[in-house]
Amino acid sequence: MAKQTIQRVADFDLESSDLEELFGYNLKRAYIIVQNDFREALGQDGLSARVFSALSLTVKYPNITQSELARMMGIERSGLVAIVDELEGRGCLSRVQVPTDRRVQALVPTDNGRRLYQETIAAVRAHEDRLFSDMTESEKTTLLALLKKIRQKGEQE
Amino acid sequence: MAKQTIQRVADFDLESSDLEELFGYNLKRAYIIVQNDFREALGQDGLSARVFSALSLTVKYPNITQSELARMMGIERSGLVAIVDELEGRGCLSRVQVPTDRRVQALVPTDNGRRLYQETIAAVRAHEDRLFSDMTESEKTTLLALLKKIRQKGEQE
DNA sequence: TATTGTTATACTCTATAACTATA
DNA sequence: TATAGTTATAGAGTATAACAATA
Numbered sequence: 001m002a003k004q005t006i007q008r009v010a011d012f013d014l015e016s017s018d019l020e021e022l023f024g025y026n027l028k029r030a031y032i033i034v035q036n037d038f039r040e041a042l043g044q045d046g047l048s049a050r051v052f053s054a055l056s057l058t059v060k061y062p063n064i065t066q067s068e069l070a071r072m073m074g075i076e077r078s079g080l081v082a083i084v085d086e087l088e089g090r091g092c093l094s095r096v097q098v099p100t101d102r103r104v105q106a107l108v109p110t111d112n113g114r115r116l117y118q119e120t121i122a123a124v125r126a127h128e129d130r131l132f133s134d135m136t137e138s139e140k141t142t143l144l145a146l147l148k149k150i151r152q153k154g155e156q157e
Numbered sequence: 158m159a160k161q162t163i164q165r166v167a168d169f170d171l172e173s174s175d176l177e178e179l180f181g182y183n184l185k186r187a188y189i190i191v192q193n194d195f196r197e198a199l200g201q202d203g204l205s206a207r208v209f210s211a212l213s214l215t216v217k218y219p220n221i222t223q224s225e226l227a228r229m230m231g232i233e234r235s236g237l238v239a240i241v242d243e244l245e246g247r248g249c250l251s252r253v254q255v256p257t258d259r260r261v262q263a264l265v266p267t268d269n270g271r272r273l274y275q276e277t278i279a280a281v282r283a284h285e286d287r288l289f290s291d292m293t294e295s296e297k298t299t300l301l302a303l304l305k306k307i308r309q310k311g312e313q314e
Numbered sequence: 315t316a317t318t319g320t321t322a323t324a325c326t327c328t329a330t331a332a333c334t335a336t337a
Numbered sequence: 338t339a340t341a342g343t344t345a346t347a348g349a350g351t352a353t354a355a356c357a358a359t360a
Contacts, residue, residue, distance in 0.1 A: 017217050018278055019210055023285050023297075024195050026304040027188040028206070029231065033311030034181045049185070050327075053176055060174050067341060074186065079328060081343060095342095103336045103341040121175055128180055134310055135303070140180075143303045146296060147183040153291055154190030207350075224318060236351060238320060252319095260318040260359045317360075325352080330345105337340075 023150075034131065041127035047120055050075075054083045055109070058093050059117045063106040092116055180307075191288065198284035204277055207232075211240045212266070215250050216274045220263040249273055 019025040038049055047055065050073070057072055058064060066084060070077045084107065087093045092113030095105040109117070132140060176182040195206055204212065207230070214229055215221060223241060227234045241264065244250045249270030252262040266274070289297060 017214060019213050020305075021301070022281065023289060023301065023304075024188075024191045024206060024281070025210065026301060026308070027184065027191055030304045030307040030311075031181075031184040031188045032231065033307055034184055037311070038181055048326085049181060053182065056176050057174060065341075074189065075327090076329060077342070078330080078344080082327095084342095101337070101341085105342070124179065124181075131310060132180060132307075135306065139303060139306075142299060144178070144180065144183060146292070146300045146303070147180075147187045148177075149292065149296075150187040150190055150289075151183070153288060154187075154194070205349085222318075223320095232350085233352060234319070235321080235353080239350095241319095258318085258360070262319070315360100318358085319356105320358105321354100321356080323353085323355105326350085328349080329347085332346105333342105333344075335341085335343105337338100 034128075037127055037131050038124065041123055042120065046123070047116075051083050051086055052120055052124065054080070055087055055092055055113060055117050056121070058087070058107045059109045059114055062108055063096075065104050065106060069107065087113065090116070191285075194284055194288050195281065198280055199277065203280075204273075208240050208243055209277055209281065211237070212244055212249055212270060212274050213278070215244070215264045216266045216271055219265055220253075222261050222263060226264065244270065247273070 035049060039046075042052075053073055054069060057069055061068075064072075066080045067077055069084075070080045073080075084093070084095070088095065090113075091110055093107050093109045096108045098104045098106050135143070192206060196203075199209075210230055211226060214226055218225075221229075223237045224234055227237045230237075241250070241252070245252065247270075248267055250264050250266045253265045255261045255263050292300070
């Protein structure tokens with residue numbers, strides 16, 4: 001059972017690891033928890049986080065192009081193809097030819113896509129409400145503001 | 158140039174997307190920024206975040222086993238093999254037979270491993286200090302506390 | 315029976331590079 | 338020349354399932 005080792009680790013637990021003071025480590029651990037809960041909440045054939053994000057932005061900005069969407073999501077154009085394929089396959093949006101520029105395909109949400117989005121955003125909010133139920137409103141507001149501050153700093157550079 | 162679309166997106170930018178209010182989305186975006194900066198800061202042949210974490214815990218808890226380490230890092234045992242292989246390949250630790258339980262191989266940091274760890278943790282702290290330089294001490298403390306609160310909640314379940 | 319370390323394997327997410335059709 | 342969408346491909350990082358050795 002390697003009791004010695006387990007014992008010693010427990011003894012040292014009082015002084016925390018260097019990792020516990022790092023933002024990167026804590027962000028990752030927190031993110032994994034939220035993401036796993038997201039997946040469980042949306043179930044077997046629910047949307048993945050990235051597909052949900054793409055649907056959200058398409059519903060918000062109908063006729064958005066894939067390049068614009070990629071830029072907003074912070075990923076490469078090429079990575080969006082599979083995401084849009086999935087949303088098109090689920091009947092959530094159409095790729096529509098734009099007469100003024102035939103290179104572009106505007107993404108247009110269908111009624112079905114809008115309906116699925118409303119259902120999904122409700123489920124996502126319920127999952128976050130539950131997972132963050134032990135935070136006060138003030139703590140939640142602060143946390144969001146600080147996360148956005150990191151994003152601003154990162155996007156400056 | 159699909160000016161219409163770009164124009165409309167810009168117009169709507171005033172009211173923010175639903176995603177901006179979600180913890181999952183903001184955590185992911187923030188985490189990606191910190192992680193990319195970590196990679197840049199540590200350079201071409203620097204340690205990856207996960208290898209750095211494993212080294213940190215091995216230095217802190219010499220003689221830890223791989224199973225314990227996996228548990229602490231929140232990943233599967235099998236995933237640790239490649240990480241420990243890399244650290245062994247870099248001469249940062251040894252797998253040592255434990256006489257009392259011959260299934261176990263204790264991870265023992267070498268002097269070289271401890272030296273690399275000290276160099277790396279200094280570089281990591283410098284990277285985080287720089288990246289978070291526009292936050293006050295109070296904001297940083299609050300952010301860490303709130304991230305830990307998410308972790309506690311997640312690990313309860 | 316259960317656990318440790320390990321291998322094989324597959325899946326998700328992402329990036330890079332090159333292609334095509336347009337502009 | 339440059340851009341939009343696409344394909345092919347590769348690389349992290351992770352999980353699951355099974356195995357041998359050992360408890």
